[in-house]
Amino acid sequence: MQKGQYYRLFLATTANPTAVIAAAKQMALHGSAQTEESSTKDTTGDAQEYEVTGQSYDISGSGLVITDNDTLLTGAKSLNDLEGWIKDQLLYWKICLCEGTNNRTVVEEIAKGTGKLTSLQIQAQNGSNTSYNYTLTGYGALQLGANRSVQTRGRSAAAEAPEGE
Amino acid sequence: MSKIKGKNFRLLQAGAAFPEATNCSISLTGNAEDTSTKDTEGLYSQQTITSTSWSAQVDTYQSEPSQLKAIITTFNAAAAVGIGWDQTGGAQNRVAQNASFKRSGNALLNDFTMTFNDRETVQLSLQFQGTGALS
Numbered sequence: 001m002q003k004g005q006y007y008r009l010f011l012a013t014t015a016n017p018t019a020v021i022a023a024a025k026q027m028a029l030h031g032s033a034q035t036e037e038s039s040t041k042d043t044t045g046d047a048q049e050y051e052v053t054g055q056s057y058d059i060s061g062s063g064l065v066i067t068d069n070d071t072l073l074t075g076a077k078s079l080n081d082l083e084g085w086i087k088d089q090l091l092y093w094k095i096c097l098c099e100g101t102n103n104r105t106v107v108e109e110i111a112k113g114t115g116k117l118t119s120l121q122i123q124a125q126n127g128s129n130t131s132y133n134y135t136l137t138g139y140g141a142l143q144l145g146a147n148r149s150v151q152t153r154g155r156s157a158a159a160e161a162p163e164g165e
Numbered sequence: 166m167s168k169i170k171g172k173n174f175r176l177l178q179a180g181a182a183f184p185e186a187t188n189c190s191i192s193l194t195g196n197a198e199d200t201s202t203k204d205t206e207g208l209y210s211q212q213t214i215t216s217t218s219w220s221a222q223v224d225t226y227q228s229e230p231s232q233l234k235a236i237i238t239t240f241n242a243a244a245a246v247g248i249g250w251d252q253t254g255g256a257q258n259r260v261a262q263n264a265s266f267k268r269s270g271n272a273l274l275n276d277f278t279m280t281f282n283d284r285e286t287v288q289l290s291l292q293f294q295g296t297g298a299l300s
Binding site: 001002003025028031032033034051055111141144 | 185196214215216217218219226227228230233234237238240241243244273274275276277278279280281282283284285286287294295296297298299
């Protein structure tokens with residue numbers, strides 16, 4: 001079994017994003033298919049039949065807002081980006097299994113696609129770290145990530161992903 | 166009286182138990198219609214089951230990235246897959262015991278959630294909508 005921290009979300013306004021969402025805490029990929037009952041009088045028996053008539057997905061997550069020299073950085077530097085992305089801006093994302101320093105060296109792409117940021121909430125409460133959560137709504141197809149290539153778990157030659165963009 | 170422990174009752178896809186499963190559930194529904202009429206004496210409804218449907222749900226931990234990719238592939242295919250349940254035993258509790266109450270049918274993967282939380286094990290939640298009859 002693998003731990004969730006090894007799966008990171010990369011997000012950018014251009015294809016094949018290399019900017020990781022830093023200081024992330026939680027992240028989930030959720031797919032949903034709309035099904036419609038398709039049984040007819042031709043269907044034998046009482047059991048209902050269904051077919052998929054639509055599909056959608058979203059990615060939701062949360063992280064901590066951290067500071068560096070009083071300047072908001074990632075979550076934070078990413079968070080600055082995210083704020084600007086609450087508009088009809090197509091974003092490219094991928095979820096990768098990672099390893100190495102800060103768990104940012106890509107081992108294998110799991111899934112990728114495009115989406116639009118539809119919610120961002122920043123929470124600052126006495127007695128707690130400042131945190132944020134977001135929802136990225138999928139735009140178009142949920143795609144399978146590329147197969148494991150030159151990078152292998154434990155022997156990765158990949159460069160560290162930069163922090164934010 | 167013999168009780169079936171929760172760990173010995175598993176959801177299967179194409180005859181194989183979902184690995185690293187922690188919980189599964191099956192829901193059978195009789196879709197009822199109130200067929201009472203003016204001829205019905207008293208105030209109570211009279212329900213008639215006009216169709217049946219079923220769904221299944223399984224929660225698992227994840228052990229390999231290939232499992233995640235397989236789920237996405239299944240979801241994107243939007244086609245029915247063989248789902249069943251049975252009492253299990255043997256190696257890793259994954260060997261179907263061919264119990265008298267086992268059932269199988271075709272189902273659509275209509276909802277999934279992959280949860281990647283810091284300092285927690287990756288978890289999957291899959292929901293299937295049955296299509297057609299169970300046998």
